[in-house]
Amino acid sequence: DTEVTQTPKHLVMGMTNKKSLKCEQHMGHRAMYWYKQKAKKPPELMFVYSYEKLSINESVPSRFSPECPNSSLLNLHLHALQPEDSALYLCASSRDDREGEKLFFGSGTQLSVL
Amino acid sequence: LAKTTQPISMDSYEGQEVNITCSHNNIATNDYITWYQQFPSQGPRFIIQGYKTKVTNEVASLFIPADRKSSTLSLPRVSLSDTAVYYCLVGDEGNYGQNFVFGPGTRLSVLP
Numbered sequence: 001d002t003e004v005t006q007t008p009k010h011l012v013m014g015m016t017n018k019k020s021l022k023c024e025q026h027m028g029h030r031a032m033y034w035y036k037q038k039a040k041k042p043p044e045l046m047f048v049y050s051y052e053k054l055s056i057n058e059s060v061p062s063r064f065s066p067e068c069p070n071s072s073l074l075n076l077h078l079h080a081l082q083p084e085d086s087a088l089y090l091c092a093s094s095r096d097d098r099e100g101e102k103l104f105f106g107s108g109t110q111l112s113v114l
Numbered sequence: 115l116a117k118t119t120q121p122i123s124m125d126s127y128e129g130q131e132v133n134i135t136c137s138h139n140n141i142a143t144n145d146y147i148t149w150y151q152q153f154p155s156q157g158p159r160f161i162i163q164g165y166k167t168k169v170t171n172e173v174a175s176l177f178i179p180a181d182r183k184s185s186t187l188s189l190p191r192v193s194l195s196d197t198a199v200y201y202c203l204v205g206d207e208g209n210y211g212q213n214f215v216f217g218p219g220t221r222l223s224v225l226p
Contacts, residue, residue: 004157035216042218090158092157092214099145099205100146100163100165102160104160108157110155
């Protein structure tokens with residue numbers, strides 16, 4: 001199994017809603033990542049988890065809250081988002097977070113904030 | 115910030131060889147060079163990775179000169195399905211040495 005599975009594929013939410021994005025991998029990878037991608041822009045790193053601990057937070061607003069319940073799962077909790085947060089949210093994993101490890105990406109969650 | 119420079123876009127025709135060059139003048143000694151391909155509304159997909167000289171797999175070749183300040187992704191005989199954005203990644207010059215920070219990428223359009 002070389003897949004990273006993200007759910008839901010599409011999400012529409014209002015600015016007062018609370019929702020969660022989910023990501024799962026069963027490759028035994030110990031590093032997991034959240035990226036945000038706006039249209040025609042490169043993926044922008046948000047968070048990195050290494051061995052279930054948050055190792056990198058790229059100054060992401062607190063309305064985005066990551067969680068890594070175990071080595072296979074990664075969640076992104078969303079609360080009080082703004083319309084400008086509408087984007088494709090990508091999850092990735094790698095064996096660990098050392099130099100040279102290749103990233104495996106999911107297909108993303110297309111988020112629209114109304 | 116990613117420390118790579120690539121052409122913003124390229125056009126090619128089916129059956130041609132396409133070479134995309136990435137500049138990384140400040141590459142560190144222990145940095146790998148990794149290329150990803152991304153189709154619309156999908157996550158990036160690993161294509162190839164190298165450290166020095168030449169690497170070849172079933173999809174592409176990667177040429178890296180001795181000074182490692184640039185690298186060239188070579189796609190042989192492209193087809194319409196190779197239309198995508200191609201990203202070159204090396205270690206980030208900020209807080210991390212790992213190559214998971216994306217630069218702007220090259221948008222390749224393959225024409226019939």
